[in-house]
Amino acid sequence: MCCLCSYSAMKSWGFGMLDMLGINSAELHVCCFPLQDWLSKFGYLPPPDPVTGQLQTKEALTRAIKAMQKFGGLKETGVLDQATLGLMKTPRCSLPDVSEAEGTMGRRKRSPTPPNKWNKRHLSWRVRTFPKDSALLGRDTVRALMYYALKVWSDIAPLNFHEVAGSDADIQIDFTKADHNDGYPFDGPGGTVAHAFFPGERFTAGDTHFDDDEAWTFRSPDSHGMDLFAVAVHEFGHAIGLVHTSAIESIMRPYYQGPVGDPLKYDLPYEDKVRVWQLYGVRDSVSHTNQPGSSSQTAEPPVLLDLPENRSNILLARDAPDRCTSHFDAVAQIRGEAFFFKGKYFWRLTREKHLVSLRPAQIHRFWRGLPTNLDSVDAVYERPGDHKIVFFKGLKYWVFRDNIVEEGYPRPISDFGLPLEGVDAAFVWLHNDKTYFFKDNRYWRYDDHLHRMDLGYPKDSNLWKGLPSQLDDAMRWSDGSSYFFKGKEYWRVPGSDMEVDVGFPRLIAKDWMLCTEMQEDSPDAEPKNTETRVNVSSSTRCTDVQSAMSECVCPLCLFLIVVRISCYKCLTSW
Incomplete structure (x- = not known):
């Protein structure tokens, strides 16, 4: 039986039906496309009656093809030409096309009702199952891409997404194959690649599924595979209540359109912004007049690192330090996460102060452009304004955009007006958004916006009451406080104060590195x-x-x- 239509259908219609659809009998075996199934699956025809097996009329098929062509931005001919067939074969979302096509088709049994919106603004999410053949994407990268795809929507609408570890998440994310018991089976590579459920009362509301038979990619140098970030942005649009649209530029168009660019820079088309604003309103920090051509002032999201996929890269080397007994060379907040640097390695903590891994990662494998023989760093901070990351070592410094070094570095620290003695610590104070450099018993204040050192500096570090001299490093944390580190201890200075908080210093190992008292008290304990x-x-x-x-x-x-x-x-x- 041909995939396009059964022999009984051809016999009852006559082969003139194929001519009407633009396919002659000689081409029939080449086409072999499940036309009626496709049109039913995506809402252009009612589903076939399993009892009577009633076939569609010529007129119904013609109307359905015209509606599909209109929704897909093609010329409305009602003929299954090459352009139409090509679009039908394009990988796409599993959900039906709910749009102005409804007016052409009338009432459709398969079309979902207009979705509800979430009745709360704080939504939890969790990646429940990961790609099984993850040669290209590791778990951390998958989680990061989900974070950024959700952030695309929360950046403009008053929604807040947070990842949870338990099973009780509003948005459950799965990579699965074929029939997975939700009514929308996948069909192998190509075809339907993902789907998500609209908000509502169903227990599956918000859940998002990706076809694990696809070759999921990220920042792929060629056109191979499906860009996970682009598909995730589309599906999370469904998860918050958006339906498909025929707008060519929209991310909610049902057909896969290829990569959409860097997750750190991606900005939704204005069409999609308006639609989500109609559901939830505008986030306070966003102007609804930000139409195409105007610039957004939204800060760059956290850095997305290309994590090493070769497991041997993360095996603990013999010279790797012990996080529970070490002091740290540098500490920094980068894109809302904490980075603790020691020797050639670093540990990374999430915004909730959860260690991403108990094993340290090698600095030069993540921060591409630092010398491979670099034995340590002196200080690190994220620059205000452009959110670039600055590393200091000795009399040199490097500037990174995300985790790639900018051209022309390293450069001498004299660019900052700093003495040729190096830097002990660097951080940006929330009180004035200026950068503070510490060296021995002195500190400097630098204006990164004007690219110059403020007058009247250096000053005596004793002005920061309760802090020790010769710090290891400092950082501003997400609670608005400034944190200063030396040896195995740290001090907290709240808000705009210049005096250490009561109850400090405290132990770094216990509060940040998840170490037990036994490990702290016994450095040689295994x-x-x-x-x-x-x-x-x-x-x-x-x-x-x-x-x-x-x-x-x-x-x-x-x-x-x-x-x-x-x-x-x-x-x-x-």
């Missing part, structure tokens, strides 16, 4: 000799163990471990 027993039910996921215990992370889930736990039970429900 964590692997410590045993902690955890009762794990058959339904407990490894993420539940991680959230329940500050120190235990299942190695078979996240490849991280500092104590021995019975992890095999985690896998029974993974």
Whole structure:
């Protein structure tokens, strides 16, 4: 049987029907396209009656093709020409096309009703299952891309998305294949690539599924594969209540349009902004008059690092420092996350102060452009205004856009007006958005917006009451306070104050590095000799163990471990 129509259909219609559709009998075997199924699947025809097997009339098919052509931006001929067939074969979203095509088709049984919007503004999300053949994308990269795709919408609408570790998330994200029991089966590579459920009362509301048979990519140098960020932005549009549109420039057009650019810079088409504003209103920091051609003042989102996929790259080297017994060379807040640098390595903490990994990563593998033989860094900070990242080592400094070094670096620190003695610490103070450099017992104030040192500096660091001299580094954290680090301790200075908060100093290892008192007090102790027993039910996921215990992370889930736990039970429900 030909995929286009059955032999019985051809017999009842006559082969003139194929001519009407623009296909002659000699081309029939070449075409082999499930036309009626496709038109029914995406809402242009009612679904076939499983009892009577009633066929569609010529007029109904012609109207359906015209409606599809109109929605796809093609000439409305009603003929299945090459352009129409090509668009039908383009990878696309699984959901039907709900649009002005309804007026042409009349009432459609398959079309979903206009979606509700969320009745709350704080929404949780979680990647429940990851791509199984993740040769191109690691778990951290997938999570980061989901974060940025959601942020595209929250940047302009009063919605706030936060990732959670438990199973109770508003938006559950899965990579799955074929029939996965939600009524929208996937069809292998190409065809339908993803779908999401609209807000509402159903338990699947907001859930988003990606076809794991696709070759998902990110920043791919060629056209191979499906750009995960672009598809995720589209699907999360559905998850917050937007339906498909025929607007050519819209991200909510049902057909895959290829990569949309850097997630750190992507800006929604104005058409999509207006539609989400109609649902939720405009975020306070956004002007609804920001039409095409006008610039947005929204700050750049957090850095998206290209994480190493070769597992050998993240294996702990012999010279890697112990996070629980070390002091740190530099500490910085970058795109809202904390980075602790020691020697050739660094640890990274999320906004919630959760370690991304208990193992350190090598600095030069992430920050491309630093010398491979760099043994340490002196200070790091994120520049206000353009959000570029500045590294200091000795008498030189480097400027990075995200994790790629700018041309022309390194340069001498004399560019800042700093003495040729190096820098101990650097951070941007929330009080005035200016950069403070510390060296020994002195500090300088630099205006990154005007690119000049302020007059009257350096000053005595004793003006910051309660701080030690010769700091290791400092940073501004997301709570608005300034944090200063030296040795194994840190000090907090709240808000616009210049005096250390009560109760400080405190231990870095305990508050930031998730270290136990035993590890702090015994530098030579080996964590692997410590045993902690955890009762794990058959339904407990490894993420539940991680959230329940500050120190235990299942190695078979996240490849991280500092104590021995019975992890095999985690896998029974993974």
